[in-house]
Amino acid sequence: MLTASIGVCAYNEERNIKRSLDSIAAQRLRGFELSEVIVVSSGSTDGTDAVVRAYGAGNPLVRLVPQPRREGKNSAVNLFMSQARGDILVLVNADNVLTEGALQKLLEPFNDPQVGMVGGHPVPVNPRDTVTGFAVHMLWEMHHRLSLHYPKIGELVAFRNVHIQLPTDLQSDEDIVRMEVEKRGYRSAYAPEAIVQNKGPATIRDFVKQRTRVNIGEGYMKRKFSYDIPTQDPRLLFASYLDFLREDRPSPLLMAAAMLMEAYCRAYARLYVALDKGDKMVWSPVDSTKNLS
Numbered sequence: 365m366l367t368a369s370i371g372v373c374a375y376n377e378e379r380n381i382k383r384s385l386d387s388i389a390a391q392r393l394r395g396f397e398l399s400e401v402i403v404v405s406s407g408s409t410d411g412t413d414a415v416v417r418a419y420g421a422g423n424p425l426v427r428l429v430p431q432p433r434r435e436g437k438n439s440a441v442n443l444f445m446s447q448a449r450g451d452i453l454v455l456v457n458a459d460n461v462l463t464e465g466a467l468q469k470l471l472e473p474f475n476d477p478q479v480g481m482v483g484g485h486p487v488p489v490n491p492r493d494t495v496t497g498f499a500v501h502m503l504w505e506m507h508h509r510l511s512l513h514y515p516k517i518g519e520l521v522a523f524r525n526v527h528i529q530l531p532t533d534l535q536s537d538e539d540i541v542r543m544e545v546e547k548r549g550y551r552s553a554y555a556p557e558a559i560v561q562n563k564g565p566a567t568i569r570d571f572v573k574q575r576t577r578v579n580i581g582e583g584y585m586k587r588k589f590s591y592d593i594p595t596q597d598p599r600l601l602f603a604s605y606l607d608f609l610r611e612d613r614p615s616p617l618l619m620a621a622a623m624l625m626e627a628y629c630r631a632y633a634r635l636y637v638a639l640d641k642g643d644k645m646v647w648s649p650v651d652s653t654k655n656l657s
Contacts, residue, residue, distance in 0.1 A: 365395065365396065366395075366397070366450075366451045366452055366474060367397045367399040367449070367450040367451050367452070368393075368396055368397065368398050368399065368450045368451070368452040368454055368471060368522070369400050369401075369402065369444075369448035369450030369452070369453050369454065370401045370402070370455075371402050371403075371404060371444035371445075371448065371453065371455050371456070372385070372388075372401065372402070372457070372458050373404050373406065373437055373441060373444065373455070373457070374403055374404065374405045374408060374412050374416075374458035375406050375407065375408055375412075375458075375649065376408050376409060376412060377408070377410075377412050377458040377654075378408075378410040378411040378412045378415055380654060381412055381415050381419075381458050382415055382419060384459065384460060384461060385419050385423075385426060387461040387463075388401055388462060389423060391462060391464075391465075391466065391467040391468065392465075393468055394468060395472075396452075396468070396471045398425065399425070399450050400426075400427065400448070400449065400450065401423075401426045401427070402427060402429055402444050402447055402448060403416045403428050403429065404429050404430075404431060404441075404444050405428060406434045406435060406436075406439070406440045407431060407432065408430075413430055416428040429443060429444070434646055435532065436532055436646045437535060437537050438530040438531065438534065438535065438537050438540070441530055441537050442529055442532070445525070445528070450525060451524065451525055452471060452524060453524075453525050454467070454471075454520075454521070455520070455521050455522075455537075455538070456520060457520075457560075459562070459653065459654050460486075460560050460562045461560065461561045462559075462560055463560065463561060465557070466484060466557075466558045466559050466560060467558070469484075469555045469557040469558040470482055470484050470520065470558035471522060472555070473553040473555060474522070474524070478550060478551055479552070479553050480524050480526070480545040480546065480548065481523040481524070481541065481542050481552045481553070482517070482521070482552070482554070482555050482558075483511065483515055483517030483518060483520065483521050483552070483554050483555065484519065484520030484555055484558035484559065484560050485556045485559045485560070486507070486518070486519040486520065486559075486560050486561075486562050487504065487560070487561055487562070488500045488501055488504050488562055489561055489562070489563055490563065490566065494566075495568065495618060495621045495622070496564070496567060496568055496571045497564070497566070498614070498615070498618040498621075498622055499564075499618075499622035499625055500571070501564075502608065502614065502622045503564070503575075503622075503626070504562075505612065506605060506608050507595065507604075508556065509603075509604040509607040509608060510594055510595065510601070510603070511554040511556070512556065513604075514594045514600055515553055515594070516554075516595050517538050517542055517552055517554070518538045518539075519538075519562055521538050523542075523545050524545065524550065526544070526545060526548055528541065528544040528545070533643065534581065534584055534585075534588070534643045535577070535580075535581040535584075535643055535644065535647070536582060536584070536585050539581075539582065539585050539591070539593060540585070543585075543589060562653075563652075563653045565652050566652035568625065570651070570652045571625055572625060572629055573650055574650045575625070575626060575629035576629045576632050576633055576636075577644070578629075579629055579630050579632075579633030579634075580636050580637060580644075581643060582596055583636070583637035584637060587637055587640075
């Protein structure tokens with residue numbers, strides 16, 4: 365039976381971490397065993413560490429691994445991987461919530477020995493009737509449609525424990541993991557029924573901030589490793605866009621606004637990478653994404 369270790373990387377997640385851990389504790393597995401839940405708290409200055417310690421007192425699977433200072437997501441993931449014992453490693457964001465059965469569906473593809481990494485299906489809780497709320501839904505729904513044809517793995521991921529190490533001067537942790545796993549001869553898969561709830565940016569400023577840094581990270585993946593990210597492929601994007609139009613019939617005005625914001629973020633990121641201004645290992649949090657309720 366394959367075992368799984370879950371890693372939760374957190375920075376000042378006092379408001380969210382218990383909800384995330386509750387959603388993990390509620391998961392029921394068949395044919396797999398959850399061996400541990402490791403929370404890496406990177407330089408948290410709020411009550412995150414106290415919440416996790418208290419939670420671990422009532423659930424022996426949960427343990428806290430603190431980092432003295434915040435060193436970026438990749439550093440936290442490396443620390444988790446160095447501590448984890450499971451055959452499969454799962455990354456869950458501290459401000460996200462797994463829906464019922466999500467972990468089972470995320471792990472089932474690993475019954476195929478050729479599968480090395482699996483991505484879940486993020487579903488935002490933002491309202492759809494605002495510019496940013498619609499943009500967030502459009503983004504993740506296109507992500508879902510693209511992933512049905514060519515898996516784009518992010519937000520909720522699982523991968524075989526093949527003892528990799530992430531560079532700490534870059535972001536795009538999931539894309540780097542995927543690249544390293546595929547180098548070892550495995551393929552990636554998408555689990556559309558492994559649904560994780562997330563919160564997208566609630567303001568235009570936060571949307572631009574988040575999407576710009578994501579595109580910068582993906583740009584540096586291409587620059588440094590010549591590794592193609594599916595969401596940067598115009599053909600795949602156009603196909604998922606057409607699927608979105610046929611199935612959702614969105615408001616033309618909201619759709620135009622969402623496309624304009626994303627186009628700006630991509631153009632800015634391309635210029636940033638072309639000028640080689642440097643990827644950042646530590647980004648400031650996007651505050652409006654930190655309240656899922």
